[in-house]
Amino acid sequence: MNASDVVTVASSVLLVLGSLLTLIAAIGVTRFPDLLARMHAATKPQVLGLVLMMTGLALSLGDSQLGWKLTLVVLFQLITAPVSAHMVGRAGYRTGKVRSDLLVVDELTEDLRAAREETDREQAGR
Amino acid sequence: MSVGVLITCGVLLTAAAILAMSRVERGPSMLDRIVAIDVMVAAIIGCLTILSAWTGRSDLVPVLMVLALVGFVGSVTLARFAAAEPEEERRILTPEEIAEADAKVRAELEEES
Amino acid sequence: MRVSGSRKWLEKIPMVLWLTVLWVLFWGDLSLANVLAGALIGLFVMTVMPMPRIGFEGRVSFIGTAILLGKFAVDVLLASVQVARQALRFGHDPHGAVIRVPLRSHSDLYLTLTAVLCSLVPGSIIVEAHRLSGTLYVHVLDVPAAGGIAKAKADVLAQERRVLYALATDADIAEAGLPPRPWKRGRTDGPDPTTAVGPSGPAGDDQAVTR
Known part of the structure; x- marks a missing residue:
């Protein structure tokens, strides 16, 4: 087995693993009971899956110029994934799509209620 | 890259896309659909990666870059304008319901004319 | 608080550098033309669309x-x-x-x-x-x-x-x-060789950015 065989096998393994992680993300999104849990499944294995697939592709194409571009793909994903996850999570909370009954502890709802009572009291006192 | 790897990855990614699509259809809220569409984009990125590795086409790499960069714009936009949705509006209507609503609108139009 | 003109330009340098690096990565080829073009585009972007200042006063370890x-x-x-x-x-x-x-x-x-x-x-x-x-x-x-x-x-x-x-x-x-920082405890005497940017370094106290 020479060096190019090793590279081919390594890139194949990485590509299959990356595809598997994407499938697991999809299974999680289909199966999990509430929005926040689905977001975990959607955003997380995706990041690792993308890293694996880009590494596999870089090995398979074997070109250092493309390697840098693929690094950029991963970098962009790392920068943008938290933004969309945070926006969706916050919007879910603000529009009441989070099922508080599925959570063991929900300190945000507690705090929001406390803050609302506070403003109510202030308005009543005026 | 062997044919076996191509087929394995293809099957895994297709299954992922189908599952994500089923969540897009079921909802129940707009945000669930956004999350599912994110997974869909991930599956599309995966397919392009496999295609690029199989054919050796390096011109697909910029497409990957663009997808990774703008994939989140849609979700952020929709999340920004997400509103509380009534229970009844959280699903796609069945063909019968669409026909019913359609008939109702038509009847109203005829009454007016 | 007004900041003098040269200080304002100094603050832009890290961002322009970052944009240049992105540009070079984008083309995947480290050549003089790419670096120059990247730096020019970075400057242009920073001038046309200035970023709000985050007031980074830290020191990188x-x-x-x-x-x-x-x-x-x-x-x-x-x-x-x-x-x-x-x-x-x-x-x-x-x-x-x-x-x-x-x-x-x-x-x-x-x-x-x-x-x-x-x-x-x-x-x-x-x-x-x-x-x-x-x-x-x-x-x-x-x-x-x-x-x-x-x-x-x-x-x-x-x-x-x-x-x-x-x-x-x-x-x-x-x-x-x-x-x-645990790796600095007990080594307070003299400049620390492990942290490249010390208090006297370019990003140290003398350049602490005002908000």
């Missing part, structure tokens, strides 16, 4: 950054496996929780960085960040898998500690109530 990135990579790997296992455990629904974590530092930059890193590590998502009180609300996918609520909170705080050790000044670290 190489050991701290290395620890931060290394731990982050390990976390992503381990926690991806954990979330994947959750997704594949059919018939078992995860028991999530939303926990409140008051951070110890009071800087937008450290709050943002901690939030981003926590979001990327599977098993936790930032649901809401309250800027005035420096509080993060974190959703944990499965409380038993995360080792209990106390452990989940400690993990977020540990992430914040690593961010501070990587980027903050000694004063900021002390203000947050944390011990000074």
